[in-house]
Amino acid sequence: MVEGETGARWYAAATQPNKELTAVEHLERQAFRTFCPLEQVVRRHARKVIRTTAPVFRGYVFIAMDPELARWRSINGTWGVRALITNGDRPLAVRRGVVETLLASVDGDGVLRYVDPLQPGMTVRLRSGPLADELGVIERLDGKRRVQLLLGFLGGSIRAVVDRADILKVA
Secondary structure, three states: OOOOOOEEEEEEEEEEEOOHHHHHHHHHHHHOOOOOOOOEEEEOOOOEEEEEEEEEEEOOEEEEEEEEEEEEHHHHHHOEEEEEEEEEEEEOOOOHHHHHHHHHOOOOOOOOOOOOOOOOOOOEEEOOOOOOOOEEEEEEEEEOOEEEEEEOOEEEEEEEEEEHHHHEEEE
């Protein structure tokens, strides 16, 4: 449930192309609580690198409301909005916990912070290969689905580079 609002849930609305922030602005003018998570993006144009933000879910925004109390049909006539996602003639709620998890993962500017569940120093277990079930410590993540591990082997230590899919995090 949406904090502080009884009966309120999160709903999604499809937006016009590249009009997510316009839709948010006009929905908030109508007293709807909205959420449009952003992500850091890098764009290249005319030999320049531009760092900016863009919506994570292009073409959609989230709206918190209680359809029994809110004038939700007005959402479809809002600038920037194509249509509220519905099931027949009723708004279709987003599954509980999805938007709440996203809200907990954004910073003060609304930018979604992705946290890698694997971090250097963590102990992991190999899932496959000749050293399956051996424990190792993550030394480095390379961003290309590869992980460098330090494994205890025959009384010493060896380094191995494996695919992320081949390791399990040890609790």
